[in-house]
Amino acid sequence: METATDTASARFDDYDHVRVEAKWRRIWEERGDYRTPLDDPEHPFYNLMMFPYPSAEGLHVGHIIPYAGSDIYGRWRRLKGDTVFEPMGFDAFGIHSENYAMKIGEHPAVVMRRAVHNFRENQLKRIGSMFDWDHEVNTAEPNYYRWTQWVFLQLFKRGLAVQREGAVNWCPSCLTVLADEQVEQGKCERCHTVVETRYLRQWWLLITRYAQQLLDGLDALDWSDSTRTMQHNWIGRSQGALIRFDLEGCARDNVTVYTTRTDTLFGATFLVVGADHPELEDFVPRERLGEVNAWRNRLRPSDEPDFSVGIDAGSHAMHPLTGERIPVWIAPYVLGGYGTGVIMAVPANDERDWQFAKAHSLRIVAVISGGDVSADEAPHTREGTLINSDGFDGLSSAEGKQRIIARLQELGRGESSVQYKLRDWLISRQRYWGPPIPIIHCPVDGAVPVPEEDLPVLLPELEDFRPTGTGVSPLATVEDWVNVSCPQCGGPARRETDVSDTFLDSAWYFLRYPSTDFDDVAWDEERTATWLPVDMYIGGNEHAVRHLLYSRFLMRVFHEMGLVPVPEPFTRFRAHGIITRDGRKMSKTYGNVVNPDEYIERYGADTFRLYMMYLGPYMSGGDFRDAGIAGMVRFLHRVWRLAQTATSRDTHDAARERRRHRLIKRVDDDIAELGYNTAIAFLMEFARDVDQEAQRGEGRRVDAETLLLLLAPFAPFITEELWQRMGSDGSVHAPGGWPQYDPDLARVQRVTVAITVNGKVRDQLEVDAGTDQDQLRRLALQLPRIRELLEGREPSKVVAVVDRIVNIVV
Secondary structure, three states: OOOHHHHHHOOOOOOOHHHHHHHHHHHHHHHOOOOOOOOOOOOEEEEEEOOOOOOOOOOOHHHHHHHHHHHHHHHHHHHOOOEEEOOOEEOOOOHHHHHHHHHHOOOHHHHHHHHHHHHHHHHHHHOOOOOOHHHOEEOOOHHHHHHHHHHHHHHHHOOOEEEEEEEEEEEOOOOEEEOHHHEEOOEEOOOOOEOEEEEEEEEEEOHHHHHHHHHHHHHHOEEOHHHHHHHHHHHOEEEEEEEEEEEEOOOOOEEEEEEOOHHHHHHOOEEEEEOOOOOHHHHOOHHHHHHHHHHHHOOOOOOOOOOOOOEEEEEEEEOOOOOOEEEEEEEOOOOOOOOOOEEEEOOOOOHHHHHHHHHHOOOOOOOEOOOOHHHOOOOOOOOOEEOOOHHHOOOEHHHHHHHHHHHHHHHOOEEEEEEEOOOOEEOEEOOOOOOEOOEEEEOOOEEEEOOHHHOOOOOOOOOOOOOOOOOOOHHHHOHHHHEEEOOOOOOEEEEOOOEEOHHHHHOOHHHHHHHOOOOOOOOOHHHHHHHOOEOEEEEOHHHOOOHHHHHHHHHHHHHHOOOOOOOOOEOEEEEOOEEEEOOEEOOOOOOOOOOHHHHHHHHOHHHHHHHHHHOOOOOOEEEEOHHHHHHHHHHHHHHHHHHHHOOEOOOOOHHHHHHHHHHHHHHHHHHHOOOHHHHHHHHHHHHHHHHHHHHOOOOEHHHHHHHHHHHOOOOHHHHHHHHHHOOOOOOOOOOOOOOOOOHHHHOOOEEEEEEEEOOEEEEEEEEEOOOOHHHHHHHHHHOHHHHHHHOOOOOOEEEEEOOOEEEEEO
16 A cells, blocks of 8 residues: 555655755856855855865865854855855965975975865865855965065065064974964974974064054954953963163173062062073173083973073172172073063062972072961962061052052162063074065165065975975075075175965965955955955864964054054954864874765765764864764755655644744854754754654645755755755745744743643643653653652653643553
8 A cells, every 4th residue: 555655755866965966066156156246245244264274185074164164154144135255265385285295205386286176176166165266365376475475565664574583493393483373382283393492583573562452452352252362361461560680790781570570579589591591691600601501502392391400690680679689590491582581580479480499499588478488388379468578568469569669660670561471473484385585685785675566576496395404494595596686776685585484374365365356456445345354254263373363463554554444354253163083182193084075975065064063062063973974864865855745835834833933043043153053953853843744745835945945054955956846936045035033933932731640630831832752751750749649659651742741651
C-alpha cells in the first residue's frame, strides 16, 4: 500500500550538493550577483573579515569560522536591505611564505602565485561567501605595495617614521628582527625559537605619540570586551612620577627613573640598570668596563627572569631626598628599552626587587606599615600608611604620593608623569620577501624619500633570497639595484635594503578595497567617505595588539592629514572563538588540523558552514568532531523534502502563525548578536515540525518560504535551489527579502498545562507556549505537590503533550 510519504518523495529527486552548488556558483558569477555598486549606494554596509595569509598549504578549518561567520552576517544585512560590500584578498608578503618557499626550493613569487590561485579558485569560491572578487587585493603585487610604500613616505614626511639604533628582538631561526607584539613569552610567535637581543639600526614608526589617543578611542568602540581589554593592557597607561638621581663614579651625571609608587621612595636602597640598556657603559666606572661587558656577553635569554643574575656596576646614586649614597646594579630583569631603562629598587614593597635584593644580600627597608622585612617571607606590595619616611610618616599612600611629588618638584628633582607600556612599532625586516622601504641614503643629505612619482620601488628578482643572519637584508647584494643617485643632490647614494614587515601591508588594506579600480591614488576620497569606517569586522583575537592596534594608529594619522573621514577604522569588531578537535587545540604539532576541502567535497559547503556555526557560541568556539556533522546532513535533507512537499496555502492557522513569527524574531535577534548556534537550533526545530506536517499533507507553503529565507544566510546554495524549485520570484538572497514579524504574534504566549497522576488532575503549570516535552516532564516532577504524592517513588511513565497536559503514571 502506497503511503502519503511515498507519494510525496516520488515528486522530487534526491538532494545532490555537488550539482546544486556547482550550478549556483556558475550562475552567481555569470549574473554578477555579488558585485557591489560602490558609487551612491542607498544603505552602504562594509562587511570585512581578516584576509588570509596564504602559506601555500591552503585554507584550514579555522578560516571557515571567520569567513562563513562574517558572510552570514553580511547576507543577513543584505536581506535586510543594505548594500553590502564584502571583499577578499591575500596578505601575501612575509616570513611564512618565504620560509615555505625555502623549504620546497622555489622562489616565493612563484609559490605565492600558485597559493593565491589555490586559495581563491579551489577554496574560497567554494564556501558560499558573497565575495566581490572585482576588488581583490594582493599585498605582494606592485599595484598594491606601491601604495604601502606611499603610506610609509607620508609617515616619514611627518616625522613618524625614523631610523635609529636600538635594542631589538632577534629571532635566530627566522634571521630577522621582530616587533614586541611578535614575541610571546620570550619566543618568536612564528617559529617559537627563543628570541635574542641585538643592537641594530632599524626603522620605527612612532606609534607611542598616539598612545593616549588610542587609549581614549577604545571607549567609543563597539568591540568584543576581550579585544578592548587586550589593547588597553598593551598600551598600559600608568600615573606616576619621574625622579632624578644624581650619579657618581661614572661618566653620567644623573639618571631619571619612573615609578608609580612615589610613596615608597624612602625605601629605595639601590638602582638597577637594564642589562640591555643602549648606554650601559655610561653607568660603569672605566676600570670596570671590561668585567661588565664580559659579563653581559655571557648572558643567555630566559623565559623567566633569573634574579640571581646581576652585577654591581661600581657606581653610586644619591637619594634625591635623603642624600644617601646607594649602589647601582645591572640586571636583565629590568628592560633597558622600557621607560628610561633604569629603576629605583624598593625591595620591601616590590616582588621582583625583593627577590633580587635577597639573592644579592642588598638592604631592605620597610616604608609602608604592615610588612615585616625581618620575617624573610615576602614584600608588602599593598598601599598603606607611610613609616620610616622622614616628615611623611603617618600619611596614607595616596596622600604620601602627592606630598612627595610636591617636595621633589620644589627641589627640582622630580615631577608628575604619565607613562605607557606601549613601545614604538619596529617595521624593519632583514629578509627578501617584502616591500622595499622607499628611502635612499645619501652621504650628503642623509635619509631621502624616494619621489612619489618613482613608486613603486620594485622588489628585484633575486635567485638566492635566503636571509644572511648578519642583520643585513639579501637585497644588499644586488649592487645595480642598491647603487642609485640621490634625488636631492644627484650624488652617489644607496637604497635602503631592509623591507617592511607584513603588518604594515595589512594595516591599511581595508582602505584599498573600495578603490582598487583607481590607479592614481591609494584610496579615492569619495569612495572612502561612502564606505569608511568598516561597519562590521570579524577576526581573531591573536591580532588584538598587532593588526588592530596598527590599523587604528595609521587611521588616526590619515585623519589628521585630512585623508580619511573618521579617526577609527572599525566601528564594530567581534572576535570569533577557537576551534578544538577532540578537546585539544588544533595544531600541526598535534597532527589534528582539519582540511575543510574533504568535508566540503563529501558533504557540501552548506552542510559544513552549518556544522561549523553549530559547534558552540560563535565568540567562544567549540570542539570539532566528525560524528557531529551527520546531524546537519539530516537537517538539510529534511529541508530539501519539506520545501517541495509543504504546499498548503493555509495562512489562517493562528497557532502556526504565532510559531512562524516567533521563529523570525528569534533568528533575527540571534544573527544580530552572532548567536548562530542557537539560531540554527531554532531553524532545525521548525524544520522538523513543518516536515512532519508536510508528510501528513498539511505543510504550509508560507512556513517553507519563511524557513528558506531565514536559512539563506547560513546555507546559500540549497536555499537558492529550493527557492527556484518552489517557483518563487527572483533570488532567495535578493536585498530586502528578509521576512518581517508581527511583534504581537511573536510575543511568547503563556499556557496552563494540567498535571495528572494516574489520570487525576493534581496540579498545574503555567509555561511559555511551545515548551517542549522534556522540559514539561522536568518541571512537573519538580512541583512540591507532585513530589509529595510520589513519596520518593520513580514514576513508570511520564507522558507530556505540548501546551496541554503531563500525565504521570505510578
